[in-house]
Amino acid sequence: MSRRQGNPARRLAESGSLPFGGSVHTKSRSSPLLSIGLVVVGAILLVVYCYSGSGGRISEREAFSKVEGSGSCTLEVQKAIPILKKAYGDSMLEVLHLGPDTCSVVVKLLKEEKTEAWGVEPYDLDDLDANCKSLVRKGIVRVADIKFPLPYQAKSFSLVIISDALDYLSPRYLNKTLPELARVSSDGVIIFSGYPGQRKAKVAELSKFGRPAKFRSSTWWIRYFLQNRLEENEAAAKKFEQASVKRSYKPACQVFHLKSYH
Numbered sequence: 001m002s003r004r005q006g007n008p009a010r011r012l013a014e015s016g017s018l019p020f021g022g023s024v025h026t027k028s029r030s031s032p033l034l035s036i037g038l039v040v041v042g043a044i045l046l047v048v049y050c051y052s053g054s055g056g057r058i059s060e061r062e063a064f065s066k067v068e069g070s071g072s073c074t075l076e077v078q079k080a081i082p083i084l085k086k087a088y089g090d091s092m093l094e095v096l097h098l099g100p101d102t103c104s105v106v107v108k109l110l111k112e113e114k115t116e117a118w119g120v121e122p123y124d125l126d127d128l129d130a131n132c133k134s135l136v137r138k139g140i141v142r143v144a145d146i147k148f149p150l151p152y153q154a155k156s157f158s159l160v161i162i163s164d165a166l167d168y169l170s171p172r173y174l175n176k177t178l179p180e181l182a183r184v185s186s187d188g189v190i191i192f193s194g195y196p197g198q199r200k201a202k203v204a205e206l207s208k209f210g211r212p213a214k215f216r217s218s219t220w221w222i223r224y225f226l227q228n229r230l231e232e233n234e235a236a237a238k239k240f241e242q243a244s245v246k247r248s249y250k251p252a253c254q255v256f257h258l259k260s261y262h
């Protein structure tokens with residue numbers, strides 16, 4: 001909490017000090033007015049800081065309820081579990097989910113018969129409920145920066161599912177992260193990502209995720225997969241599609257099915 005709260009304030013102070021630093025240089029010898037000016041500007045900064053502090057917290061909470069609400073692809077993963085089971089069958093035995101609020105997905109997956117599940121939370125774990133705390137304590141859910149190699153051996157999981165996370169990575173990091181997902185899985189990688197224009201990044205999200213989400217079009221993704229020799233799993237995509245139609249399920253996010261490395 002305190003770290004995130006600190007960020008906007010720091011940014012504010014930095015941007016505030018730039019023009020101000022210039023004026024110190026030009027007028028430094030002249031006037032007592034300067035020190036009065038300093039006090040006034042300081043007071044203004046303080047007021048703005050306090051104001052943005054409290055305002056920031058509110059919008060932050062809004063952003064979180066949004067992440068947990070209907071716009072979230074992590075929630076979409078939970079809804080899609082029965083469809084994924086139809087499409088992937090026995091490949092749903094050992095599943096790794098990566099994304100914010102991963103505990104919610106892991107809990108849901110663990111309720112499925114014959115499915116073992118693990119989770120990687122790419123950002124801070126805060127506001128943990130008791131369920132999630134116990135998953136972390138058991139090592140089933142862990143925090144890891146997905147921009148770096150994942151702490152798992154090759155083919156540790158049958159399936160890897162990622163949601164609400166790749167949208168925050170630039171192509172430079174996607175180039176590292178996506179091959180990692182293909183490496184630690186044996187039967188496929190499933191990507192849940194937002195549609196372009198679906199959700200606007202909020203200031204609070206910026207401080208949580210480091211950069212605004214960039215929701216890319218399916219054309220962008222498909223071209224990206226091709227360029228990086230990530231093969232789409234057409235058979236799984238087709239089964240997923242069929243199962244979706246059968247159950248009148250319409251994903252609110254884009255869903256891509258990739259093959260693992262062999």
Ligand SMILES: *[C@@H]1O[C@H](CO)[C@@H](O)[C@H](O)[C@H]1NC(C)=O
Pocket residue numbers: 171172175227228
């Ligand atoms: C990502 O990888 C692709 C294919 O190897 C390459 O063409 C592209 O320049 C890379 N992008 C970045 C930002 O490194």
